[in-house]
Amino acid sequence: MPFGSTHHPRTNAASLPANTRIYAVGDIHGRSDLLSETIDRIEDDLRRRPIQHAREVYLGDYVDRGPDSKGVIDQLAVRLVQRSAVCLRGNHEAVLESFLRDDPHTFHSWAQLGALHTLASYGVSLRSGTITKSPLELQKSLRHALPRTHDLFLQCLTNTFSCGDFLFVHAGIRPGLPILEQNSEDLLWIRDEFLNSTIDHGKIIVHGHTPVDHPQIFNNRINIDTGAWFSGVLTCIAIEGSTVLVL
Template identity: 35%
Template structure:
Protein backbone atom coordinates (compact mmCIF):
# COMPACT_ATOMS: atom_id res chain seq x y z
CA UNK A 1 0.00 0.00 0.00
CA UNK A 2 1.36 3.37 -0.97
CA UNK A 3 1.41 5.89 1.84
CA UNK A 4 0.26 9.36 0.92
CA UNK A 5 2.09 12.31 2.46
CA UNK A 6 0.23 13.89 5.34
CA UNK A 7 -0.97 17.37 4.50
CA UNK A 8 -0.64 20.08 7.12
CA UNK A 9 -2.69 23.27 6.97
CA UNK A 10 -1.31 26.36 8.64
CA UNK A 11 -3.62 28.52 10.67
CA UNK A 12 -4.02 31.92 9.01
CA UNK A 13 -1.85 34.64 10.50
CA UNK A 14 -3.50 37.60 12.18
CA UNK A 15 -3.59 40.48 9.70
CA UNK A 16 -6.26 42.97 10.83
CA UNK A 17 -5.26 46.63 10.95
CA UNK A 18 -5.21 48.25 14.38
CA UNK A 19 -8.31 50.46 14.39
CA UNK A 20 -9.40 51.89 17.74
CA UNK A 21 -12.12 54.53 17.67
CA UNK A 22 -9.81 56.84 19.59
CA UNK A 23 -6.20 56.98 20.72
CA UNK A 24 -5.73 55.65 24.23
CA UNK A 25 -3.04 54.74 26.72
CA UNK A 26 -3.09 51.31 28.39
CA UNK A 27 -1.00 51.03 31.57
CA UNK A 28 0.22 47.63 32.74
CA UNK A 29 0.09 45.93 36.12
CA UNK A 30 1.11 48.36 38.88
CA UNK A 31 1.22 45.86 41.77
CA UNK A 32 1.72 48.34 44.56
CA UNK A 33 4.44 50.42 42.84
CA UNK A 34 3.12 53.90 43.53
CA UNK A 35 6.32 55.79 42.70
CA UNK A 36 6.47 54.26 39.22
CA UNK A 37 2.76 54.94 38.74
CA UNK A 38 3.19 58.61 39.66
CA UNK A 39 6.05 58.99 37.19
CA UNK A 40 4.11 57.20 34.46
CA UNK A 41 1.04 59.40 34.92
CA UNK A 42 3.22 62.52 34.78
CA UNK A 43 4.88 61.24 31.60
CA UNK A 44 1.55 60.49 29.93
CA UNK A 45 0.10 63.86 30.93
CA UNK A 46 3.01 65.53 29.15
CA UNK A 47 2.90 63.19 26.18
CA UNK A 48 1.06 65.36 23.70
CA UNK A 49 -2.21 63.39 23.56
CA UNK A 50 -4.55 65.39 25.81
CA UNK A 51 -7.67 63.67 24.43
CA UNK A 52 -6.35 60.10 24.69
CA UNK A 53 -8.26 58.01 27.21
CA UNK A 54 -6.31 56.29 29.99
CA UNK A 55 -7.03 52.61 30.57
CA UNK A 56 -5.54 50.80 33.55
CA UNK A 57 -5.44 47.04 32.96
CA UNK A 58 -5.84 45.91 36.59
CA UNK A 59 -3.67 44.38 39.32
CA UNK A 60 -3.11 47.61 41.21
CA UNK A 61 -2.38 45.83 44.48
CA UNK A 62 -0.23 43.06 46.03
CA UNK A 63 3.47 42.16 45.72
CA UNK A 64 4.72 45.77 45.88
CA UNK A 65 4.75 47.77 49.13
CA UNK A 66 2.43 50.68 48.30
CA UNK A 67 -0.94 49.16 47.41
CA UNK A 68 -2.87 51.53 49.68
CA UNK A 69 -1.28 54.56 48.00
CA UNK A 70 -1.92 53.15 44.51
CA UNK A 71 -5.61 52.53 45.17
CA UNK A 72 -6.06 55.97 46.72
CA UNK A 73 -4.32 57.66 43.78
CA UNK A 74 -6.30 55.84 41.10
CA UNK A 75 -9.62 56.32 42.88
CA UNK A 76 -9.10 60.04 43.33
CA UNK A 77 -7.91 60.60 39.76
CA UNK A 78 -10.79 58.68 38.23
CA UNK A 79 -13.34 60.47 40.40
CA UNK A 80 -12.04 63.80 39.11
CA UNK A 81 -11.63 62.78 35.46
CA UNK A 82 -14.23 63.57 32.79
CA UNK A 83 -16.63 60.73 32.04
CA UNK A 84 -14.97 58.02 29.96
CA UNK A 85 -11.52 59.62 30.11
CA UNK A 86 -10.08 57.16 32.65
CA UNK A 87 -11.05 53.51 32.83
CA UNK A 88 -9.81 51.21 35.59
CA UNK A 89 -10.31 47.53 34.88
CA UNK A 90 -10.40 44.71 37.40
CA UNK A 91 -7.49 42.30 37.63
CA UNK A 92 -7.31 38.91 39.31
CA UNK A 93 -5.63 40.48 42.36
CA UNK A 94 -8.54 42.87 42.90
CA UNK A 95 -10.80 39.81 42.54
CA UNK A 96 -8.84 38.05 45.31
CA UNK A 97 -9.15 41.08 47.60
CA UNK A 98 -12.90 41.17 47.04
CA UNK A 99 -13.15 37.43 47.68
CA UNK A 100 -11.29 37.99 50.97
CA UNK A 101 -13.80 40.66 51.96
CA UNK A 102 -16.63 38.27 51.13
CA UNK A 103 -15.28 35.18 52.96
CA UNK A 104 -11.98 35.91 54.72
CA UNK A 105 -11.39 32.54 56.39
CA UNK A 106 -11.95 30.62 53.17
CA UNK A 107 -10.28 32.97 50.68
CA UNK A 108 -7.69 34.71 52.83
CA UNK A 109 -4.91 32.07 52.76
CA UNK A 110 -4.84 32.00 48.97
CA UNK A 111 -4.69 35.79 48.75
CA UNK A 112 -1.89 35.90 51.32
CA UNK A 113 0.17 33.53 49.15
CA UNK A 114 -0.24 35.79 46.12
CA UNK A 115 0.58 39.20 47.55
CA UNK A 116 -2.18 39.94 50.01
CA UNK A 117 0.43 40.12 52.78
CA UNK A 118 1.92 43.26 51.22
CA UNK A 119 -1.49 44.84 50.69
CA UNK A 120 -2.53 44.34 54.31
CA UNK A 121 0.85 45.67 55.43
CA UNK A 122 0.33 48.82 53.35
CA UNK A 123 -2.79 49.44 55.47
CA UNK A 124 -0.85 48.60 58.67
CA UNK A 125 -2.90 45.45 59.24
CA UNK A 126 -1.21 42.36 60.67
CA UNK A 127 -2.01 39.42 58.40
CA UNK A 128 -3.40 36.20 59.91
CA UNK A 129 -1.70 32.90 59.15
CA UNK A 130 -3.36 29.67 57.98
CA UNK A 131 -3.55 28.00 61.43
CA UNK A 132 -5.27 31.07 62.93
CA UNK A 133 -8.95 30.66 63.78
CA UNK A 134 -11.69 32.10 61.58
CA UNK A 135 -12.15 34.97 64.05
CA UNK A 136 -8.65 36.25 63.25
CA UNK A 137 -9.40 36.29 59.52
CA UNK A 138 -12.69 38.08 60.09
CA UNK A 139 -10.98 40.66 62.31
CA UNK A 140 -8.40 41.36 59.58
CA UNK A 141 -11.20 41.66 57.01
CA UNK A 142 -13.03 44.15 59.21
CA UNK A 143 -9.86 46.22 59.63
CA UNK A 144 -9.25 46.24 55.87
CA UNK A 145 -12.85 47.20 55.16
CA UNK A 146 -12.59 50.11 57.59
CA UNK A 147 -9.26 51.20 56.09
CA UNK A 148 -10.59 51.11 52.55
CA UNK A 149 -13.75 53.00 53.35
CA UNK A 150 -17.15 52.42 51.78
CA UNK A 151 -16.52 54.50 48.66
CA UNK A 152 -13.31 52.71 47.71
CA UNK A 153 -14.81 49.28 48.37
CA UNK A 154 -17.79 50.08 46.16
CA UNK A 155 -15.39 51.35 43.47
CA UNK A 156 -13.45 48.09 43.57
CA UNK A 157 -16.63 46.04 43.31
CA UNK A 158 -17.79 48.07 40.30
CA UNK A 159 -14.55 47.78 38.28
CA UNK A 160 -15.35 46.41 34.80
CA UNK A 161 -13.52 43.39 33.38
CA UNK A 162 -13.13 44.73 29.82
CA UNK A 163 -13.18 47.86 27.67
CA UNK A 164 -13.30 48.16 23.91
CA UNK A 165 -12.56 50.84 21.33
CA UNK A 166 -13.10 49.90 17.69
CA UNK A 167 -11.43 46.55 17.08
CA UNK A 168 -9.28 46.77 20.21
CA UNK A 169 -10.27 44.99 23.41
CA UNK A 170 -8.53 45.68 26.72
CA UNK A 171 -8.80 43.00 29.41
CA UNK A 172 -6.49 42.17 32.27
CA UNK A 173 -5.47 38.65 31.22
CA UNK A 174 -6.56 38.67 27.58
CA UNK A 175 -9.48 36.64 26.31
CA UNK A 176 -10.49 33.21 25.13
CA UNK A 177 -9.50 33.38 21.44
CA UNK A 178 -12.43 31.38 20.04
CA UNK A 179 -15.22 33.34 21.72
CA UNK A 180 -16.66 36.77 20.85
CA UNK A 181 -16.33 39.59 23.36
CA UNK A 182 -19.86 39.32 24.68
CA UNK A 183 -19.44 35.59 25.41
CA UNK A 184 -16.15 35.83 27.30
CA UNK A 185 -16.18 34.09 30.71
CA UNK A 186 -14.96 36.30 33.53
CA UNK A 187 -12.26 33.78 34.45
CA UNK A 188 -10.63 34.17 31.01
CA UNK A 189 -10.59 37.96 31.32
CA UNK A 190 -9.18 37.95 34.86
CA UNK A 191 -7.02 34.81 35.02
CA UNK A 192 -6.23 34.03 31.40
CA UNK A 193 -6.94 31.18 28.99
CA UNK A 194 -4.46 28.45 27.98
CA UNK A 195 -4.82 29.26 24.26
CA UNK A 196 -4.60 33.03 24.49
CA UNK A 197 -0.86 33.41 23.92
CA UNK A 198 -0.60 30.78 21.19
CA UNK A 199 -3.76 31.03 19.11
CA UNK A 200 -4.66 34.05 16.97
CA UNK A 201 -8.18 35.38 16.88
CA UNK A 202 -10.04 35.09 13.58
CA UNK A 203 -12.43 38.01 14.09
CA UNK A 204 -9.89 40.82 13.59
CA UNK A 205 -10.00 41.85 17.25
CA UNK A 206 -6.77 43.08 18.85
CA UNK A 207 -6.32 42.45 22.58
CA UNK A 208 -4.35 44.65 24.97
CA UNK A 209 -3.52 42.79 28.18
CA UNK A 210 -1.39 42.59 31.32
CA UNK A 211 -1.09 39.60 33.70
CA UNK A 212 1.76 37.90 31.81
CA UNK A 213 5.15 39.51 32.48
CA UNK A 214 6.91 40.30 29.20
CA UNK A 215 10.55 41.39 29.15
CA UNK A 216 10.40 43.30 25.86
CA UNK A 217 6.75 43.86 24.99
CA UNK A 218 5.77 44.50 21.40
CA UNK A 219 2.56 44.16 19.35
CA UNK A 220 2.33 40.79 17.59
CA UNK A 221 -0.38 38.47 16.24
CA UNK A 222 -3.22 40.69 17.43
CA UNK A 223 -1.87 40.94 20.99
CA UNK A 224 -0.41 43.99 22.76
CA UNK A 225 1.20 43.11 26.13
CA UNK A 226 1.80 45.80 28.75
CA UNK A 227 2.95 43.99 31.92
CA UNK A 228 6.68 44.39 32.47
CA UNK A 229 6.68 43.14 36.08
CA UNK A 230 6.95 46.49 37.84
CA UNK A 231 7.15 44.99 41.33
CA UNK A 232 10.16 42.85 40.33
CA UNK A 233 11.86 44.96 37.66
CA UNK A 234 11.00 48.48 38.80
CA UNK A 235 9.74 49.11 35.27
CA UNK A 236 6.13 50.10 34.59
CA UNK A 237 4.98 49.98 30.97
CA UNK A 238 2.21 51.66 28.99
CA UNK A 239 1.16 51.37 25.36
CA UNK A 240 -0.14 54.24 23.26
CA UNK A 241 -2.67 52.63 20.93
CA UNK A 242 -3.64 54.65 17.86
CA UNK A 243 -5.18 53.82 14.47
CA UNK A 244 -2.56 51.81 12.63
CA UNK A 245 0.09 51.64 15.35
CA UNK A 246 1.01 51.00 18.96
CA UNK A 247 4.08 52.38 20.74
CA UNK A 248 5.48 51.90 24.24
CA UNK A 249 6.35 54.17 27.15
CA UNK A 250 8.33 52.95 30.17
CA UNK A 251 8.72 54.43 33.63
CA UNK A 252 11.31 53.31 36.19
Protein backbone atom coordinates (compact mmCIF):
# COMPACT_ATOMS: atom_id res chain seq x y z
CA MET A 1 0.00 0.00 0.00
CA PRO A 2 1.20 3.56 -0.64
CA PHE A 3 2.25 5.92 2.10
CA GLY A 4 -0.76 8.20 1.67
CA SER A 5 -0.06 11.44 3.51
CA THR A 6 1.65 9.98 6.57
CA HIS A 7 5.11 11.13 7.63
CA HIS A 8 5.60 8.23 10.04
CA PRO A 9 8.39 5.72 9.32
CA ARG A 10 7.50 2.79 7.07
CA THR A 11 9.48 -0.46 7.27
CA ASN A 12 10.22 -2.69 4.26
CA ALA A 13 12.01 -6.02 3.99
CA ALA A 14 14.62 -4.26 1.83
CA SER A 15 17.44 -2.50 3.65
CA LEU A 16 20.60 -0.42 3.35
CA PRO A 17 24.02 -1.38 4.75
CA ALA A 18 24.64 -0.63 8.42
CA ASN A 19 25.45 2.96 9.46
CA THR A 20 24.15 4.29 6.14
CA ARG A 21 21.37 6.76 5.42
CA ILE A 22 20.24 7.97 2.02
CA TYR A 23 18.27 11.14 1.49
CA ALA A 24 16.41 10.87 -1.82
CA VAL A 25 14.80 13.97 -3.33
CA GLY A 26 12.11 14.00 -6.03
CA ASP A 27 11.69 16.10 -9.17
CA ILE A 28 12.57 19.76 -8.52
CA HIS A 29 11.73 21.47 -11.84
CA GLY A 30 13.14 24.91 -11.24
CA ARG A 31 11.91 25.32 -7.66
CA SER A 32 15.17 26.51 -6.12
CA ASP A 33 13.22 27.84 -3.14
CA LEU A 34 11.90 24.38 -2.27
CA LEU A 35 15.32 22.82 -2.85
CA SER A 36 16.91 25.28 -0.42
CA GLU A 37 14.30 24.38 2.21
CA THR A 38 14.87 20.66 1.59
CA ILE A 39 18.63 20.99 1.98
CA ASP A 40 18.03 22.79 5.27
CA ARG A 41 15.83 19.89 6.43
CA ILE A 42 18.53 17.38 5.51
CA GLU A 43 21.18 19.37 7.38
CA ASP A 44 18.90 19.67 10.41
CA ASP A 45 18.14 15.95 10.36
CA LEU A 46 21.85 15.14 10.26
CA ARG A 47 22.50 17.41 13.23
CA ARG A 48 19.76 15.71 15.22
CA ARG A 49 20.56 12.17 14.05
CA PRO A 50 24.25 11.90 13.12
CA ILE A 51 25.26 8.83 11.13
CA GLN A 52 28.56 7.51 9.77
CA HIS A 53 27.58 7.42 6.10
CA ALA A 54 25.02 9.87 4.66
CA ARG A 55 24.38 10.32 0.94
CA GLU A 56 22.04 12.61 -0.94
CA VAL A 57 20.47 11.27 -4.13
CA TYR A 58 18.58 13.65 -6.43
CA LEU A 59 16.30 11.88 -8.89
CA GLY A 60 16.53 14.23 -11.88
CA ASP A 61 14.34 16.82 -13.61
CA TYR A 62 16.04 19.85 -12.14
CA VAL A 63 15.16 22.17 -15.02
CA ASP A 64 12.06 23.44 -16.88
CA ARG A 65 8.57 24.47 -15.77
CA GLY A 66 9.51 26.17 -12.49
CA PRO A 67 11.01 29.69 -12.40
CA ASP A 68 14.64 29.10 -11.41
CA SER A 69 16.38 26.19 -13.13
CA LYS A 70 19.69 28.05 -12.90
CA GLY A 71 19.33 28.45 -9.14
CA VAL A 72 18.58 24.74 -8.76
CA ILE A 73 21.75 23.73 -10.58
CA ASP A 74 23.74 26.33 -8.65
CA GLN A 75 22.77 24.56 -5.42
CA LEU A 76 23.14 21.00 -6.69
CA ALA A 77 26.58 21.68 -8.13
CA VAL A 78 27.68 22.67 -4.61
CA ARG A 79 26.10 19.55 -3.05
CA LEU A 80 27.80 17.38 -5.66
CA VAL A 81 31.23 18.77 -4.85
CA GLN A 82 30.96 19.34 -1.10
CA ARG A 83 28.76 16.37 -0.14
CA SER A 84 29.42 13.90 -2.96
CA ALA A 85 25.72 14.03 -3.79
CA VAL A 86 24.46 11.70 -6.50
CA CYS A 87 22.61 13.64 -9.18
CA LEU A 88 20.68 11.46 -11.60
CA ARG A 89 19.75 12.48 -15.10
CA GLY A 90 16.07 13.13 -15.73
CA ASN A 91 14.39 13.17 -19.12
CA HIS A 92 14.36 16.98 -19.00
CA GLU A 93 18.14 17.10 -18.54
CA ALA A 94 18.53 14.63 -21.42
CA VAL A 95 16.52 16.92 -23.70
CA LEU A 96 18.50 19.97 -22.53
CA GLU A 97 21.78 18.14 -23.18
CA SER A 98 20.61 17.13 -26.65
CA PHE A 99 19.74 20.75 -27.45
CA LEU A 100 23.05 22.07 -26.13
CA ARG A 101 25.36 19.49 -27.67
CA ASP A 102 23.64 17.98 -30.68
CA ASP A 103 20.71 19.29 -32.69
CA PRO A 104 19.38 22.80 -31.97
CA HIS A 105 16.15 21.86 -33.76
CA THR A 106 15.20 19.71 -30.78
CA PHE A 107 14.21 23.06 -29.29
CA HIS A 108 10.66 22.67 -30.60
CA SER A 109 10.11 19.46 -28.60
CA TRP A 110 11.98 20.90 -25.59
CA ALA A 111 9.74 23.98 -25.66
CA GLN A 112 6.74 21.73 -24.97
CA LEU A 113 8.45 20.53 -21.79
CA GLY A 114 9.02 23.96 -20.28
CA ALA A 115 12.19 25.18 -22.00
CA LEU A 116 11.14 28.82 -21.95
CA HIS A 117 11.35 28.93 -18.16
CA THR A 118 14.84 27.44 -18.26
CA LEU A 119 16.06 29.89 -20.90
CA ALA A 120 14.64 32.82 -18.93
CA SER A 121 16.44 31.70 -15.77
CA TYR A 122 19.74 31.94 -17.68
CA GLY A 123 18.80 35.34 -19.10
CA VAL A 124 18.30 34.02 -22.62
CA SER A 125 15.62 35.87 -24.59
CA LEU A 126 13.64 34.33 -27.44
CA ARG A 127 13.98 37.56 -29.40
CA SER A 128 16.74 39.78 -30.61
CA GLY A 129 15.11 43.18 -30.93
CA THR A 130 11.94 42.51 -32.91
CA ILE A 131 13.22 39.30 -34.51
CA THR A 132 12.57 35.84 -33.05
CA LYS A 133 15.80 33.90 -32.68
CA SER A 134 16.27 30.68 -34.62
CA PRO A 135 16.93 27.43 -32.72
CA LEU A 136 20.61 27.70 -33.69
CA GLU A 137 20.80 31.24 -32.29
CA LEU A 138 19.08 30.11 -29.08
CA GLN A 139 21.55 27.26 -28.78
CA LYS A 140 24.47 29.67 -29.13
CA SER A 141 22.92 32.06 -26.60
CA LEU A 142 22.39 29.32 -24.02
CA ARG A 143 25.87 27.91 -24.54
CA HIS A 144 27.25 31.39 -23.89
CA ALA A 145 25.05 31.93 -20.82
CA LEU A 146 25.64 28.53 -19.25
CA PRO A 147 28.28 28.75 -16.49
CA ARG A 148 31.21 26.36 -16.82
CA THR A 149 30.21 24.77 -13.51
CA HIS A 150 26.76 23.98 -14.92
CA ASP A 151 28.26 22.34 -18.00
CA LEU A 152 30.46 20.22 -15.75
CA PHE A 153 27.43 19.41 -13.58
CA LEU A 154 25.55 18.06 -16.60
CA GLN A 155 28.57 15.94 -17.49
CA CYS A 156 28.50 14.40 -14.00
CA LEU A 157 24.89 13.19 -14.23
CA THR A 158 24.33 9.44 -14.11
CA ASN A 159 21.32 7.28 -14.94
CA THR A 160 21.28 4.96 -11.92
CA PHE A 161 22.57 4.63 -8.38
CA SER A 162 22.41 1.44 -6.33
CA CYS A 163 22.91 0.92 -2.61
CA GLY A 164 21.91 -2.11 -0.62
CA ASP A 165 18.49 -3.34 -1.72
CA PHE A 166 17.54 -0.04 -3.37
CA LEU A 167 18.02 1.19 -6.94
CA PHE A 168 17.55 4.89 -7.65
CA VAL A 169 16.48 5.96 -11.15
CA HIS A 170 14.53 8.84 -12.65
CA ALA A 171 11.50 7.20 -14.27
CA GLY A 172 11.68 3.45 -13.63
CA ILE A 173 12.91 0.27 -15.25
CA ARG A 174 11.65 -2.20 -17.85
CA PRO A 175 9.99 -5.02 -15.86
CA GLY A 176 11.55 -8.45 -16.38
CA LEU A 177 14.79 -7.07 -17.82
CA PRO A 178 17.93 -7.45 -15.68
CA ILE A 179 19.07 -4.17 -14.19
CA LEU A 180 22.40 -4.27 -16.02
CA GLU A 181 20.53 -4.61 -19.35
CA GLN A 182 18.21 -1.63 -18.86
CA ASN A 183 18.44 1.05 -21.55
CA SER A 184 18.60 4.76 -20.86
CA GLU A 185 15.37 5.50 -22.72
CA ASP A 186 13.40 3.44 -20.21
CA LEU A 187 15.33 4.75 -17.21
CA LEU A 188 14.44 8.32 -18.23
CA TRP A 189 10.98 8.00 -19.78
CA ILE A 190 9.10 4.80 -18.89
CA ARG A 191 5.70 5.05 -17.25
CA ASP A 192 2.81 2.58 -17.55
CA GLU A 193 4.70 -0.68 -18.05
CA PHE A 194 6.72 0.03 -14.92
CA LEU A 195 4.03 1.70 -12.82
CA ASN A 196 1.53 -1.10 -13.45
CA SER A 197 4.01 -3.89 -12.72
CA THR A 198 3.77 -5.79 -9.43
CA ILE A 199 6.73 -8.12 -10.02
CA ASP A 200 9.84 -8.24 -7.85
CA HIS A 201 12.53 -6.20 -9.64
CA GLY A 202 15.33 -7.60 -7.47
CA LYS A 203 15.65 -4.23 -5.73
CA ILE A 204 13.20 -1.61 -4.52
CA ILE A 205 13.11 1.05 -7.26
CA VAL A 206 13.12 4.62 -5.93
CA HIS A 207 11.93 6.97 -8.68
CA GLY A 208 10.19 10.17 -9.70
CA HIS A 209 8.98 11.29 -13.16
CA THR A 210 5.26 10.61 -12.60
CA PRO A 211 3.67 13.15 -10.22
CA VAL A 212 1.50 11.82 -7.38
CA ASP A 213 -0.37 13.59 -4.60
CA HIS A 214 1.70 11.98 -1.86
CA PRO A 215 4.82 9.80 -1.72
CA GLN A 216 3.92 6.22 -2.54
CA ILE A 217 5.56 3.09 -1.17
CA PHE A 218 4.76 -0.25 -2.78
CA ASN A 219 6.38 -3.65 -2.39
CA ASN A 220 8.58 -3.10 -5.46
CA ARG A 221 8.93 0.69 -5.86
CA ILE A 222 8.78 4.08 -4.15
CA ASN A 223 7.56 7.17 -6.03
CA ILE A 224 8.59 10.52 -4.57
CA ASP A 225 7.66 12.93 -7.38
CA THR A 226 5.02 15.16 -5.80
CA GLY A 227 4.93 17.74 -8.60
CA ALA A 228 6.97 20.38 -6.81
CA TRP A 229 6.73 22.98 -9.58
CA PHE A 230 2.93 23.20 -9.33
CA SER A 231 2.15 21.70 -5.90
CA GLY A 232 4.80 23.52 -3.89
CA VAL A 233 5.73 20.19 -2.27
CA LEU A 234 9.22 18.79 -2.85
CA THR A 235 9.50 15.36 -1.26
CA CYS A 236 12.60 14.06 0.47
CA ILE A 237 12.75 10.62 2.06
CA ALA A 238 15.39 9.32 4.45
CA ILE A 239 16.14 5.61 4.07
CA GLU A 240 18.04 3.91 6.89
CA GLY A 241 18.19 0.19 7.47
CA SER A 242 14.75 -0.99 6.39
CA THR A 243 12.96 2.22 7.41
CA VAL A 244 11.72 4.92 5.05
CA LEU A 245 10.88 8.27 6.59
CA VAL A 246 9.39 11.29 4.79
CA LEU A 247 11.24 14.35 6.07
